[in-house]
Amino acid sequence: MRLKGLRMLFCSTLVGIASAAGHAAQAGSSDPGGAALVPSLMDLLLVSAPAAALCAAAMVVMMIGAFWPASGRRALPWIALAGIVATGWATLAAPRAYEGPVRLLALDSFTVIFSLLVLAATAIAVLLSVNYVNREEMARGEYYSLMMFSAAGALLMAAADDLILLFMGLELLSIPLYVLAGSARGREQSKEAALKYFLLGAFASSFLVFGAALVFASVGGTGYHQMALGLLLLGRGADALLAAGIAMVLIALAFKVALVPFHWWTPDVYQGAPTPVTAFMSIVAKAAGFAALVRIVSAGAHGDLPGWNALLWALAAATMVWGNLLALAQQNVKRLLAYSSIGHAGYLLLGVLTGTVNGFSALVFYLAAYGVTTLGAFGVAAFLAGKGDRIETLYDYRGAARRHPFVGALMAVFLFSLAGIPPFAGFFAKLYLFLAALEQGYVGLTVIAVLTSVLAVYYYLRVSVVMWMEEPREEPSEAPQFEPARLSAAALAALAFAVTLLGIFSSPVLRWSDRAAIAAVETGRGAAPGRTGIGEAQPSIPPVDIPEPGPVASVPSQE
Amino acid sequence: MAWNAPVPFASWVMLSGVLFSIGAVGFLIRKDPIIMFMCIELMLNAGNLLFIAAARYLGIMAGQVFVFFVMAVAAAEVAVGLAIIVAIFRTKSTIDVDEMSGMRG
Numbered sequence: 001m002r003l004k005g006l007r008m009l010f011c012s013t014l015v016g017i018a019s020a021a022g023h024a025a026q027a028g029s030s031d032p033g034g035a036a037l038v039p040s041l042m043d044l045l046l047v048s049a050p051a052a053a054l055c056a057a058a059m060v061v062m063m064i065g066a067f068w069p070a071s072g073r074r075a076l077p078w079i080a081l082a083g084i085v086a087t088g089w090a091t092l093a094a095p096r097a098y099e100g101p102v103r104l105l106a107l108d109s110f111t112v113i114f115s116l117l118v119l120a121a122t123a124i125a126v127l128l129s130v131n132y133v134n135r136e137e138m139a140r141g142e143y144y145s146l147m148m149f150s151a152a153g154a155l156l157m158a159a160a161d162d163l164i165l166l167f168m169g170l171e172l173l174s175i176p177l178y179v180l181a182g183s184a185r186g187r188e189q190s191k192e193a194a195l196k197y198f199l200l201g202a203f204a205s206s207f208l209v210f211g212a213a214l215v216f217a218s219v220g221g222t223g224y225h226q227m228a229l230g231l232l233l234l235g236r237g238a239d240a241l242l243a244a245g246i247a248m249v250l251i252a253l254a255f256k257v258a259l260v261p262f263h264w265w266t267p268d269v270y271q272g273a274p275t276p277v278t279a280f281m282s283i284v285a286k287a288a289g290f291a292a293l294v295r296i297v298s299a300g301a302h303g304d305l306p307g308w309n310a311l312l313w314a315l316a317a318a319t320m321v322w323g324n325l326l327a328l329a330q331q332n333v334k335r336l337l338a339y340s341s342i343g344h345a346g347y348l349l350l351g352v353l354t355g356t357v358n359g360f361s362a363l364v365f366y367l368a369a370y371g372v373t374t375l376g377a378f379g380v381a382a383f384l385a386g387k388g389d390r391i392e393t394l395y396d397y398r399g400a401a402r403r404h405p406f407v408g409a410l411m412a413v414f415l416f417s418l419a420g421i422p423p424f425a426g427f428f429a430k431l432y433l434f435l436a437a438l439e440q441g442y443v444g445l446t447v448i449a450v451l452t453s454v455l456a457v458y459y460y461l462r463v464s465v466v467m468w469m470e471e472p473r474e475e476p477s478e479a480p481q482f483e484p485a486r487l488s489a490a491a492l493a494a495l496a497f498a499v500t501l502l503g504i505f506s507s508p509v510l511r512w513s514d515r516a517a518i519a520a521v522e523t524g525r526g527a528a529p530g531r532t533g534i535g536e537a538q539p540s541i542p543p544v545d546i547p548e549p550g551p552v553a554s555v556p557s558q559e
Numbered sequence: 560m561a562w563n564a565p566v567p568f569a570s571w572v573m574l575s576g577v578l579f580s581i582g583a584v585g586f587l588i589r590k591d592p593i594i595m596f597m598c599i600e601l602m603l604n605a606g607n608l609l610f611i612a613a614a615r616y617l618g619i620m621a622g623q624v625f626v627f628f629v630m631a632v633a634a635a636e637v638a639v640g641l642a643i644i645v646a647i648f649r650t651k652s653t654i655d656v657d658e659m660s661g662m663r664g
Contacts, residue, residue: 164625167629168628168632171632171635171636175635175636175639178643179639179643182646185646189661191643191646191647191650194643194646195644195654195656196659198636198639198640198643199599202596202599202636202640203586203599206579206582206602206606207602209602209603209606210575210579210606210609212610212625213575213606213607213613213622216610216613216614216619216621216622217610221619222621222625267662268662271662272661272662335662
């Protein structure tokens with residue numbers, strides 16, 4: 001009885017946090033004019049409400065995990081899910097009220113849509129974790145709460161409009177991930193993955209700090225808009241400090257999203273980390289890194305630095321080619337998916353490189369499609385792995401689909417989507433992205449992208465062929481049990497449905513991604529006041545047709 | 560130059576650049592995770608030094624506030640990093656990164 005009371009108490013705390021965030025959102029709307037130059041405390045509370053709500057919910061989950069008896073911990077994932085849903089509500093409620101200027105955090109449709117993407121991915125990762133965590137006996141409160149903290153970091157990164165805030169978001173994203181990567185404490189590989197991820201991640205974030213310091217030293221601020229303005233005043237890329245600073249910021253983000261040649265950590269970390277954690281980081285860390293890149297590019301904070309486009313071109317080409325080539329040689333399925341995720345980062349960079357609304361929109365759609373697909377593929381890997389993650393090479397996968405036809409079919413859907421085969425989401429995502437790149441005249445790069453995605457079909461299909469065509473292994477001793485993994489199976493089925501649905505009826509999601517892209521470009525422009533006023537500087541973002549809000553634009557003439 | 564003349568800004572930039580480079584090179588050539596981590600700290604502090612010098616030189620105190628953020632985050636990183644290193648030492652009784660070769664491909 002006491003337990004029940006406690007549970008009620010915690011759930012009502014969660015609801016209370018969420019509704020406080022919502023009320024803050026509504027209260028902030030009363031004073032739109034007051035937030036002219038210096039953001040008030042209310043504004044700051046308002047714009048950080050979603051991330052704060054998620055962190056608060058994560059703390060609640062951690063406390064429950066620490067103090068509840070083991071029998072009560074079954075409720076943990078559901079409490080975590082409630083917190084994520086409440087955060088989603090706060091995310092939707094907050095920007096409706098906020099009309100202040102962009103400072104530190106931008107609260108526009110881009111932020112909202114990216115936050116919803118991250119929250120959905122986190123919710124699915126939590127669902128996929130439940131059976132795995134119970135099987136591997138990692139059922140402690142901190143697992144779910146670390147996932148939520150990490151997601152809060154991703155929310156901050158997507159909204160950040162300032163390098164220091166970007167750094168804080170990046171660390172809030174990464175530090176819980178280092179712990180999560182090592183959370184399968186029984187396995188040597190997991191700890192090894194944690195150490196490698198930690199060392200290289202910390203190395204990358206020190207680049208971000210030094211880059212931010214260089215930027216600060218040359219323009220006197222770390223906001224993206226200050227960077228853009230500083231570039232205008234200093235002349236195009238004339239300042240070596242600033243150029244070096246921006247290059248270092250790019251290196252740090254390239255580490256996080258695993259672009260070649262900053263990708264070495266990816267295969268080991270993806271292989272060693274517990275599989276649901278791999279699923280989580282493969283989408284959430286990537287989405288956050290690309291969101292930050294989009295913000296920087298759309299604010300023009302990279303300026304028109306000479307060589308910026310050539311640099312991104314080379315990074316994209318190297319990432320696509322190298323990631324997909326090395327994936328061909330892999331025998332371990334998680335490692336194969338890790339290299340394939342490197343290849344996908346190369347495709348996503350195409351969207352950043354274009355710098356147009358169409359490119360950004362295609363990037364958001366690609367992230368959504370890639371997210372559901374990669375969560376599904378790693379989810380199947382977690383499902384089949386057996387206790388202690390022993391079944392993970394192609395050799396072990398022989399005939400797995402014959403024993404579990406349902407899971408085999410789901411895996412086939414995910415692999416086809418990753419490979420970009422038509423009815424599924426992956427195909428349309430690639431199509432839109434390549435079209436956006438062609439529009440900007442990146443013909444060579446698009447040819448490389450198409451060729452590498454043809455190459456990728458081989459290794460994706462190989463997994464499916466091994467699962468369906470080959471004879472099953474002799475000893476079915478480590479056969480995964482369907483009974484306890486029912487939740488995973490349900491989540492995987494829902495993901496496969498989403499992959500198909502996103503492919504066939506993509507228009508609502510495309511509309512959202514268009515809105516996100518338009519908002520990113522508008523915020524970026526607003527963040528660089530006067531950049532179009534100075535004749536010398538070429539805006540890096542070509543003009544686009546942003547639909548005019550009809551009645552607002554027309555000034556009523558007083559006769 | 561008088562003995563108490565202010566140090567020119569370019570020197571601060573150069574000093575922090577050199578510290579950062581020492582850290583980066585050290586990270587890449589050393590094999591001991593603890594030394595590697597010290598190199599990371601050196602890189603972070605090179606950034607902090609530049610922030611402080613620039614804040615003083617430009618008269619914008621925000622730079623000094625950023626240093627507090629960076630220091631707080633670095634402390635959190637130390638806590639996690641040392642815990643990971645200890646966890647590995649318990650099972651492997653070595654922390655040499657060359658021994659971390661359980662995964663190949």
